[in-house]
Amino acid sequence: MTVLDSRVPDGPLESKWEDHKFDMKLVNPNNKRRFEIIIVGTGLAGASAAATLGELGYKVKVFTYHDSARRAHSIAAQGGINAAKNYHGDGDSVFRLFYDTVKGGDYRSREANVHRLAEVSNSIIDQCVAQGVPFAREYGGLLDNRSFGGAQVSRTFYARGQTGQQLLLGAYQALSRQVKEGNVELITKSEMLELVVVDGKAAGIVVRDLVTGEITRHSAHATVLATGGYANAFFLSTMAMASNVTAAWRAHRKGAFFANPSFTQIHPTAIPSSDEFQSKLTLMSESLRNDGRIWVPEDPDESRHPADIPEEERDYYLERRYPAFGNLAPRDISSRAAKVVVDEGKGVGPLKNGVYLDFADVMERLGHDAVADKYGNLFEMYERITGEDPYEVPMRIYPAPHYTMGGLWVDYHLQTTIPGLFSIGESNFSDHGANRLGASALMQGLADGYFVLPYTIGDYLAPMLGQPKVETSAPEFDQAEQDVQARIEKYLNTNGTRSVDWFHRELGKLLWDYCGMERTKEGLEKALSEIPALRAEFERDVRVLGSAESLNSSLEKVGRVADFFELAELMCKDALVREESCGGHFRAEHQTDDGEAQRDDENFAHVTAWEWTGDPGDPTEHREQLDFEYVTLTQRSYK
Amino acid sequence: MNLTLRVWRQAGPDAPGRFETYEAKGISEDSSFLEMLDTVNEELVAEGEEPIEFMHDCREGICGTCGLMINGRAHGPELGTATCQLHMRTYSDGDELVIEPFRAAGFPIIKDLVVGRSAFDRIIEAGGYVTVDTGSAPDANLTPVPKETADLAMDAAACIGCGACVAACPNGAAQLFTSAKISQLNVLPQGQPERYQRTLGMVEVMEEHFGSCTNMGECEAACPKGISIDFIAMMNKDYRKATFAGRKAG
Ligand SMILES: Cc1cc2nc3c(=O)[nH]c(=O)nc-3n(C[C@H](O)[C@H](O)[C@H](O)COP(=O)(O)OP(=O)(O)OC[C@H]3O[C@@H](n4cnc5c(N)ncnc54)[C@H](O)[C@@H]3O)c2cc1C
Ligand code: SF4
Ligand code: FES
Numbered sequence: 001m002t003v004l005d006s007r008v009p010d011g012p013l014e015s016k017w018e019d020h021k022f023d024m025k026l027v028n029p030n031n032k033r034r035f036e037i038i039i040v041g042t043g044l045a046g047a048s049a050a051a052t053l054g055e056l057g058y059k060v061k062v063f064t065y066h067d068s069a070r071r072a073h074s075i076a077a078q079g080g081i082n083a084a085k086n087y088h089g090d091g092d093s094v095f096r097l098f099y100d101t102v103k104g105g106d107y108r109s110r111e112a113n114v115h116r117l118a119e120v121s122n123s124i125i126d127q128c129v130a131q132g133v134p135f136a137r138e139y140g141g142l143l144d145n146r147s148f149g150g151a152q153v154s155r156t157f158y159a160r161g162q163t164g165q166q167l168l169l170g171a172y173q174a175l176s177r178q179v180k181e182g183n184v185e186l187i188t189k190s191e192m193l194e195l196v197v198v199d200g201k202a203a204g205i206v207v208r209d210l211v212t213g214e215i216t217r218h219s220a221h222a223t224v225l226a227t228g229g230y231a232n233a234f235f236l237s238t239m240a241m242a243s244n245v246t247a248a249w250r251a252h253r254k255g256a257f258f259a260n261p262s263f264t265q266i267h268p269t270a271i272p273s274s275d276e277f278q279s280k281l282t283l284m285s286e287s288l289r290n291d292g293r294i295w296v297p298e299d300p301d302e303s304r305h306p307a308d309i310p311e312e313e314r315d316y317y318l319e320r321r322y323p324a325f326g327n328l329a330p331r332d333i334s335s336r337a338a339k340v341v342v343d344e345g346k347g348v349g350p351l352k353n354g355v356y357l358d359f360a361d362v363m364e365r366l367g368h369d370a371v372a373d374k375y376g377n378l379f380e381m382y383e384r385i386t387g388e389d390p391y392e393v394p395m396r397i398y399p400a401p402h403y404t405m406g407g408l409w410v411d412y413h414l415q416t417t418i419p420g421l422f423s424i425g426e427s428n429f430s431d432h433g434a435n436r437l438g439a440s441a442l443m444q445g446l447a448d449g450y451f452v453l454p455y456t457i458g459d460y461l462a463p464m465l466g467q468p469k470v471e472t473s474a475p476e477f478d479q480a481e482q483d484v485q486a487r488i489e490k491y492l493n494t495n496g497t498r499s500v501d502w503f504h505r506e507l508g509k510l511l512w513d514y515c516g517m518e519r520t521k522e523g524l525e526k527a528l529s530e531i532p533a534l535r536a537e538f539e540r541d542v543r544v545l546g547s548a549e550s551l552n553s554s555l556e557k558v559g560r561v562a563d564f565f566e567l568a569e570l571m572c573k574d575a576l577v578r579e580e581s582c583g584g585h586f587r588a589e590h591q592t593d594d595g596e597a598q599r600d601d602e603n604f605a606h607v608t609a610w611e612w613t614g615d616p617g618d619p620t621e622h623r624e625q626l627d628f629e630y631v632t633l634t635q636r637s638y639k
Numbered sequence: 640m641n642l643t644l645r646v647w648r649q650a651g652p653d654a655p656g657r658f659e660t661y662e663a664k665g666i667s668e669d670s671s672f673l674e675m676l677d678t679v680n681e682e683l684v685a686e687g688e689e690p691i692e693f694m695h696d697c698r699e700g701i702c703g704t705c706g707l708m709i710n711g712r713a714h715g716p717e718l719g720t721a722t723c724q725l726h727m728r729t730y731s732d733g734d735e736l737v738i739e740p741f742r743a744a745g746f747p748i749i750k751d752l753v754v755g756r757s758a759f760d761r762i763i764e765a766g767g768y769v770t771v772d773t774g775s776a777p778d779a780n781l782t783p784v785p786k787e788t789a790d791l792a793m794d795a796a797a798c799i800g801c802g803a804c805v806a807a808c809p810n811g812a813a814q815l816f817t818s819a820k821i822s823q824l825n826v827l828p829q830g831q832p833e834r835y836q837r838t839l840g841m842v843e844v845m846e847e848h849f850g851s852c853t854n855m856g857e858c859e860a861a862c863p864k865g866i867s868i869d870f871i872a873m874m875n876k877d878y879r880k881a882t883f884a885g886r887k888a889g
Contacts, residue, residue: 048773055773066696067756067757068759068800069760075701129779132829132830134790134796136793137784137786138786140783141786142783159793172763173769274670279673283699384724385671386669450774545684545687551692551750553690
């Protein structure tokens with residue numbers, strides 16, 4: 001087991017980043033044109049990085065499988081983005097945002113990274129406002145804020161319920177300007193299928209054009225993955241349908257360590273699935289928990305209309321178990337509590353797979369109009385999906401996979417264990433520890449892309465001045481392209497009997513049952529024996545029709561699902577070796593007497609980073625020890 | 640419920656297209672329209688027939704990827720609803736549905752129900768941004784923006800770039816999309832310095848790719864985000880000012 005070097009600079013926490021910016025090597029403005037950078041992904045992280053690196057003068061090539069850079073998964077974020085502006089004078093500060101984020105992550109993130117994130121948060125808001133992002137304003141014309149996800153201060157900036165959309169469009173527009181100016185070449189509808197490593201360094205990528213099927217090679221001095229999270233491993237999640245792990249996984253197979261893969265966030269308020277054809281889960285904003293009361297009937301055989309169930313026969317389990325935070329208990333805790341009651345058979349709805357989120361009290365207190373004003377669009381969205389009117393009938397909600405804290409291991413420079421390969425946004429593991437706070441992912445994606453990577457990548461490139469990039473005729477490129485071709489042909493020729501979705505759904509069920517909200521040694525071991533068996537069946541029996549020479553979404557999916565299979569094994573393995581509970585990782589064996597997560601700081605205050613060995617069942621474990629100098633580790637309590 | 644689908648199938652951009660008939664059986668009314676297509680595709684795969692290609696990603700009505708003509712209407716019959724948010728309870732057992740791609744000269748068909756909308760990106764590249772390099776911005780609260788202005792900008796910014804406005808327009812015009820983006824930036828203080836240059840640039844590129852607007856108003860009715868045609872009037876006004884003053888800077 002090697003010890004990983006995080007390259008966190010010395011010096012006091014508050015000035016590490018500023019000092020380090022000065023210490024890092026610079027590329028002279030005139031020389032930037034001589035460096036080529038590949039970026040994969042045009043979500044918040046990728047688009048902001050591509051725009052900024054283009055502005056700085058680098059020669060940038062950016063890829064997305066979407067048909068436009070405007071459509072990345074980031075667009076779906078509703079709630080908002082945090083920053084330590086303290087515009088409302090309620091005592092917020094960079095240090096408080098830093099502290100909350102480390103604590104919220106259940107002390108499994110790197111202090112120096114999180115502090116830097118909090119430091120640059122304010123510049124993000126400045127940048128976005130200057131771009132014309134229409135954040136919500138107060139009557140005086142200044143920016144409005146709301147509080148979000150358990151924070152005790154108002155630090156969340158928002159644009160109606162479409163914050164992710166507006167931030168992404170801002171970054172996309174900045175990127176479009178660079179495309180127009182010729183600094184950035186944007187290649188859409190193209191999927192990276194392999195990373196190429198030459199002499200131990202990232203040399204470029206192999207890409208498939210999703211429309212024509214053409215396979216092309218691209219080399220550069222540095223490669224950046226901004227390819228998002230992998231919660232779709234569960235099949236049903238709140239992620240966009242196409243979100244996948246392939247880019248990160250291909251890099252992992254070429255030597256990039258994968259950190260904390262089991263750290264997934266299960267969001268407490270999604271609409272439960274209605275039948276087995278369900279293709280994805282829709283998030284209902286967490287803000288609803290400010291006014292909605294969560295309950296289930298005491299009697300598992302309850303069949304009355306919810307309004308007819310008397311108070312004393314209802315269990316407001318969050319209010320009962322967590323009197324101080326009640327319905328606002330953090331995501332991981334609320335999710336698990338819902339699972340407990342549904343497992344007891346008290347779930348509601350036709351499939352008994354949800355809990356009530358009831359607005360009757362607030363309707364009575366504030367009236368229909370005030371409620372409509374606050375939540376109208378969410379209620380409408382709910383009704384459109386379920387056909388039920390939440391003004392009349394309580395909503396039904398249930399937890400859903402939503403975000404992945406785990407991802408490619410990166411050091412303080414956001415560089416993976418492969419020199420020249422960087423990872424930003426949700427695709428890396430960096431800042432959220434074992435649980436991400438609401439409104440912090442947008443912040444991290446934009447921090448990485450606008451304000452961190454553009455400095456740290458220069459430090460990597462500067463010493464390479466004058467060196468040409470690797471030629472795409474290098475044998476490593478030949479090999480990578482052959483591998484891609486071989487995989488495509490293999491799946492087109494398997495001629496099995498079952499669709500890709502069928503296998504994906506089965507895999508998702510296994511992961512959800514054994515590596516979801518609650519994990520046990522026994523369950524994880526079961527999953528670790530069942531996943532390889534299912535994978536073998538997949539390899540033998542999957543059916544992909546059509547050709548490789550045209551748009552073929554089954555072909556796109558089969559490669560992604562194949563990578564999910566390998567990842568799923570690693571997730572279970574990671575959950576198995578982490579013999580503690582922390583944040584989103586709840587091991588039933590490690591709980592306090594009253595059922596709360598029990599951390600083990602003595603033995604597990606580390607990041608687990610896995611190295612690919614060629615056998616998905618036998619990866620090598622590495623560790624990065626986490627040292628806490630500024631934050632005191634305490635047991636989280638929300639009672 | 641059981642439905643009969645008449646679906647446009649076209650193997651590639653230059654291949655001839657045709658309608659094929661499929662039966663969608665045992666569809667739950669809680670399914671979304673796209674889940675209904677998923678189910679049909681599962682059946683097709685089981686029978687050894689290539690699944691129908693259609694566009695989608697978020698399935699939440701926000702990414703703007705989805706878009707089908709359903710019985711001649713862009714995004715189907717429900718007002719303010721993108722295709723992915725349309726649910727089968729809108730339909731009844733035995734209904735026949737004609738499903739086609741978004742058709743317009745500016746949106747070439749790629750395969751089946753999938754079209755190319757990159758002309759929208761060209762319009763944005765022609766000026767749909769504020770020129771501000773990363774790191775050069777002043778404090779966000781330096782310039783107050785009246786709430787009504789910010790709200791108006793947000794109304795325009797809500798456009799998801801789906802292209803239903805173009806598909807619904809008998810002329811295949813892209814005025815609603817283009818005016819939404821121009822207006823968002825042109826009403827904000829941040830957008831003023833480039834206001835006229837932006838308007839000229841974007842309108843010119845729009846005209847290269849799309850048809851002309853004859854005020855039919857079909858776009859507004861089809862728009863899943865309720866973007867108002869008032870923005871077209873605002874754009875036209877700015878365009879007249881821009882050409883009149885010959886303000887084409889740089
Ligand atoms: C419903 C929902 C609501 C949310 N709300 C909030 C919120 O209110 N606040 C908050 O802070 N966070 C929120 N989040 C989380 C947040 O939206 C995401 O974590 C964040 O947007 C991820 O951004 P990204 O740039 O890292 O990745 P993405 O936006 O996922 O972008 C990934 C990009 O990579 C490309 N890509 C991936 N693989 C390849 C490949 N192999 N080849 C080519 N291109 C590839 C894709 O095309 C895409 O452009 C929410 C998430 C969900 C699901
Ligand atoms: S204006 Fe409406 S219909 Fe047109 S692209 Fe935007 S959201 Fe779609
Ligand atoms: S799939 Fe995203 S808007 Fe319909």
